[in-house]
Amino acid sequence: MQTLSDVLNMPIKVCSTDQACALGAAMFAATAAGIYTKVEDAQRAMTSGFASEYTPNATNVEAYQAIYDTYLAVGRFTETELFG
Numbered sequence: 830m831q832t833l834s835d836v837l838n839m840p841i842k843v844c845s846t847d848q849a850c851a852l853g854a855a856m857f858a859a860t861a862a863g864i865y866t867k868v869e870d871a872q873r874a875m876t877s878g879f880a881s882e883y884t885p886n887a888t889n890v891e892a893y894q895a896i897y898d899t900y901l902a903v904g905r906f907t908e909t910e911l912f913g
Contacts, residue, residue: 831883831889834885835885835889837885838894839885840885842881843879843880843883856868856875
C-alpha cells in the first residue's frame with residue numbers, strides 16, 4: 830500500500846474489514862432502499878473504520894514521477910518515430 834500511495838501521490842486508507850466490497854454494497858443498498866438519503870450518510874452510519882493509513886513519501890514520489898516521465902517520453906518517441 831505504501832507503493833500505491835507513493836505512485837498516486839495521495840493518502841491511502843485501508844478499511845478495517847476484510848469484506849469492504851460487501852460493506853460498500855450494503856451502503857448503496859441501504860441508500861437505494863431509502864434508509865439513508867445520501868450514500869455519504871450511509872457511509873458515516875455503517876463505517877467499520879480504517880485499519881491503517883499510508884501517506885506519500887516525498888522521496889519516493891519524486892522517483893516514481895521521474896520514471897513515469899521517462900515512460901511518457903518513450904511512448905511519445907515510439908508513436909512519432911516508429912509508427913508516425
